Amino acid sequence: MAEGLMKLRFGAQVFVDSCGVRKGELDPFAVEVMDELGVDISRHRPKAFTQLEDTSFDLAISLTPEAHHQNLELTRMNSIEVEYWPTFDPTAVEGTRERRLEEYRLVRDMLDRRIKERFAALRL
Numbered sequence: 385m386a387e388g389l390m391k392l393r394f395g396a397q398v399f400v401d402s403c404g405v406r407k408g409e410l411d412p413f414a415v416e417v418m419d420e421l422g423v424d425i426s427r428h429r430p431k432a433f434t435q436l437e438d439t440s441f442d443l444a445i446s447l448t449p450e451a452h453h454q455n456l457e458l459t460r461m462n463s464i465e466v467e468y469w470p471t472f473d474p475t476a477v478e479g480t481r482e483r484r485l486e487e488y489r490l491v492r493d494m495l496d497r498r499i500k501e502r503f504a505a506l507r508l
Contacts, residue, residue, distance in 0.1 A: 385414050385488075386447065386495050388423045393499055394506050401441075405450045407432040411475065417488040433458060447471035447495075469498055 387402035394400075408430045418425045433454050443465045446452035452468045459466050471494070474487040 385418055385425070385492050386445070386499070388418050388425045388428070389421075389492070389496050389499050390503075392421065392423050393496075394503060397506055398503075399441075401436065401438065403431045403433050403436055405432065405448070405454060407435065413474070413484055413488045414492075417485060417492050420489075421492075439464075443467065445469055448473070467502075469495075471495065 387400050390398065390400045410426070410428055410430060415426050433451075436458075439458065439462065441464050444455050444459055444467075446455040446466065446468045448471065452466075455466055472487070472491055474484070474491050477484050477487040
């Protein structure tokens, strides 16, 4: 979701890539809540840190403690700024479909706010 939001807000102004601790499957709830903003992530293929083809980033943002640890390991030999944005894992929520979607929306909206705040200077 964060990669899709970054591309929505800043398009070609920045290069953005995303990965996780482990390669996973595309989450249909994430696809649905992003589609509500007009962002199609249905072709996104989740990948792990080990699958990154380029590591020459200026900034790396971690969303979970485990990812942050791996991010620090990956970047300790490079001059890359690292930030940690603690993010609730919406996959942990049980309940109705609508209840689960609401948690994904909360995460999406939190990430969107953080992205807008952090990269506000790019809007100039």
